[in-house]
Amino acid sequence: MCGIIGVVGRNGVHVNQLIYDGLTVLQHRGQDAAGIMTDFEGQFRLRKSNGLVSDIFYTRHMQRLEGHIGLGHVRYPTAGSSSKAEAQPFYVNSPYGLSIAHNGNLTNAEELRKNLLDSYFRHMNTKSDSEILLNVLAVELFERSNGISIDGDPHLDIEAVFGAIKALNNKVEGGYSCVSLISGYGLLAFRDPNGIRPLVFGKREVDGESEWIVASESVAISALGFEIVRDVEPGEAIFISSSGHFFSRKCSESMTHSPCIFEYVYFARPDSVIDGISVYNSRLNQGKKLAERILQQWPEHDIDAVIPVPDSGRIAALQMANTLNVPYREGFVKNRYVGRTFIMPGQALREKSVRRKLNAIEHEFSGKNILLVDDSIVRGTTSQQIIEMARDVGAKKVYFASAAPPVRYPNVYGIDMPAVNEFIANGRSIEEINEKIGSDKLFYQTLDDLVESILMGTDLEMEFDSSCFDGKYVTGNITDAYLKKLHDKRNDTAKQEDMEEDQVLDLHNDSA
Secondary structure: OOEEEEEEOOOOOOOHHHHHHHHHHOHHHOOOEEEEEEEEOOEEEEEEEEOOHHHHOOHHHHHHOOOOEEEEEEEOOOOOOOOHHHOOOEEEOOOOOEEEEEEEEEOOHHHHHHHHHHHHOOOOOOOOHHHHHHHHHHHHHHHOOOOOOOOOOOOOOHHHHHHHHHHHHHHOOEEEEEEEEEOOOEEEEEEOOOOOOOOEEEEEEEOOEEEEEEEOOHHHHHOOOOEEEEEOOOOEEEEEEOOOOEEEEEOOOOOOOOOEOHHHHHHOOOOOEEOOEEHHHHHHHHHHHHHHHHHHHOOOOOOOEEEEOOOOOHHHHHHHHHHHOOOEOOOEEEOOOOOOHHHOOOHHHHHHHHHHHEEEOHHHOOOOEEEEEEOOOOOOHHHHHHHHHHHHOOOOEEEEEEOOOOOOOOOOOOOOOOOHHHOOOOOOOHHHHHHHHOOOEEEEOOHHHHHHHHHOOOOOOOOOEOHHHHOOOOOOOOOHHHHHHHHHHHOHHHHHHHHHHHHHHHHHHHHO
């Protein structure tokens, strides 16, 4: 999962600070790398590196990132690679000067890579499917631009832009939301035909001029003082010229709108609204539905308190406590300087980081029957250690609840989940998972209840990409061979090898 942002400001007003601030708001979507690119007087200016936004951009970088139009990206890798070379945005010099920041994953990346090399002689310098996507866009835009002379002054036809996106959508498979700069012309943004990955845009008027923003989540728009206009529709492309003029076009055949359900469970910030659905309300409803199921199955429960696993389990836990009519307590203090553990490659590293990330407040556990609530259980590493921590500080009984169903299948559209054999739910019943993580009772949300909780209170009709729970892939083109290759990339051994290779590559690049 990654975060993207693009801004078109007023002429003469640099957007570097807006993009930086927006990336800090989207930092939860990726802590591996970040980058900002601006277009200033026909020249791309770029700063990107590994690390957090606050660690990458110094005053000297911000001063150089001039321009009233630009884009930014925060990344975590979906195939294990963390090389600086994989940090975004990417760019190519032809046509016009073209750059991209991409959130998602292409499921036919290898086929596209081969075609780009064999048919168009385009060389890829990284393993990233984002570079492939950029080159597909470059090829399609070039073919519709009536030939481009380096010394000439080509005119960019808006029909050529939308035609290029339509052709791209016909070739590319998977989930993707993108922002792209076309040097000298403007900002392009587009979303996959199923709307799997989120994208929203906003606008504000300053001194009678329009400024525009596109981002992965609405919170990045409202936090910067823009008014949210709407979500980019599935298969839609929007283009905002350097002068602030707005154009939009549906660039694909109608497909089932299928946003990623995991956005509402875990990834998105609770203060975001995605495709018209409040993430906060959906997580409250997840807690309510799960508590109702517990009451149905266990009306004479002996739960003394509900304690969330911070932070993403907090909202569901609050509503669970209300519905169960038991006290809500904060039992863990979180060290906010340790990243999300299921992203970290290597079991030993994950286990060490869980203990560093959370510390238990003893008097909230001692002698009590506690219900711990988390958003989901993936590997089970975190859950197992948190249950041990609760027992270590005196909990009498430890029950555990997951606001999401068991994760049993790989996500192929841009979430870096582990290999299937590393899922704790792989090949295990709920009773066996309960025994494995060491809880006294284990409760999972059902998929039907999860979907109902997200749509509750709305009049929306949509299906969700819930493939990590039910194995049904909305693009309909996922083969066993593809899943086998994905498994080989995502298992801990492969990720460790990728990390070591990246360290060697980055050391070489730094010394070059």
